[in-house]
Amino acid sequence: MGPALSPGPEPMTQPDPADDAVIRLFNVSKRFGAKLALSNITLDIHKGEWLYVTGPSGAGKSTLLKLFYLGEKTTSGQVLAFGTNMNRLTAKEVPFLRRRFGIIFQDFKLIPNRNVFENVALVLEARGEPRNMIDKRTRNILRHAGMDKRMDAMPASLSGGEQQRVAVARAIAGQPDVILADEPTGSLDPKSAEIIIGLLAAYHEKGATVMVATHDRELLARKQGRIIRLEEGRLVAPEPVGGGRP
Numbered sequence: 001m002g003p004a005l006s007p008g009p010e011p012m013t014q015p016d017p018a019d020d021a022v023i024r025l026f027n028v029s030k031r032f033g034a035k036l037a038l039s040n041i042t043l044d045i046h047k048g049e050w051l052y053v054t055g056p057s058g059a060g061k062s063t064l065l066k067l068f069y070l071g072e073k074t075t076s077g078q079v080l081a082f083g084t085n086m087n088r089l090t091a092k093e094v095p096f097l098r099r100r101f102g103i104i105f106q107d108f109k110l111i112p113n114r115n116v117f118e119n120v121a122l123v124l125e126a127r128g129e130p131r132n133m134i135d136k137r138t139r140n141i142l143r144h145a146g147m148d149k150r151m152d153a154m155p156a157s158l159s160g161g162e163q164q165r166v167a168v169a170r171a172i173a174g175q176p177d178v179i180l181a182d183e184p185t186g187s188l189d190p191k192s193a194e195i196i197i198g199l200l201a202a203y204h205e206k207g208a209t210v211m212v213a214t215h216d217r218e219l220l221a222r223k224q225g226r227i228i229r230l231e232e233g234r235l236v237a238p239e240p241v242g243g244g245r246p
């Protein structure tokens with residue numbers, strides 16, 4: 001069979017798929033001793049994308065996310081975040097790059113001896129934002145998360161779902177470009193999971209990139225997005241699904 005007939009002249013310029021990539025991985029591998037946790041991953045993550053990273057336990061999902069917030073470094077290959085090579089960051093550049101990521105963990109990681117308000121406000125205080133702006137934005141975000149009535153509560157007095165709502169509020173407070181969520185609904189009941197995904201979806205609608213690592217198939221059904229799958233550290237056949245609307 002010959003080549004397919006061309007529908008007409010090619011456009012003068014093709015869109016470059018890298019143009020809107022916020023994160024690019026080139027042949028990235030990560031080794032822990034004898035264990036190859038990530039093997040030769042090449043991947044673009046686009047601006048405004050909702051991306052699921054799936055795969056069985058131990059497949060490398062958390063390790064992949066950690067590369068982006070510098071929780072781990074690659075053994076080989078390159079990670080570019082916003083055009084910056086993460087292997088070549090200077091100590092001064094690290095905090096600026098980290099600010100562009102909001103991170104959510106399955107076990108919330110709230111500061112136990114700070115109340116709800118303080119847990120969220122701390123992100124803005126660390127940036128030296130003015131007090132009135134910190135108060136206003138923290139209250140606003142906690143209202144959106146339905147946690148404004150619990151601003152004085154300590155984390156230990158909250159349910160898992162409530163703690164995760166605070167953790168999402170904290171991740172969003174700094175207005176990051178990218179949200180990284182590692183099993184954000186893993187330990188939550190379905191109703192709480194729905195609230196968490198709703199909060200993330202609202203932030204995504206504003207143009208943020210959201211990357212969710214999960215092995216929970218029910219979570220994938222809650223919101224459309226691109227799905228990539230890791231197995232034993234390898235990226236296996238990406239499954240493009242839908243356009244990223246809730």
Ligand SMILES: Nc1ncnc2c1ncn2[C@@H]1O[C@H](COP(=O)(O)OP(=O)(O)OP(=O)(O)O)[C@@H](O)[C@H]1O
Binds near residue numbers: 037062
């Ligand atoms: N700090 C570490 N030291 C040694 N081995 C590690 C380390 N972190 C991860 N690993 C190993 O790397 C592999 C990938 O781990 P990772 O936590 O990324 O998997 P995962 O897909 O997120 O799993 P889960 O769904 O259970 O969280 C596993 O075999 C794990 O034991």
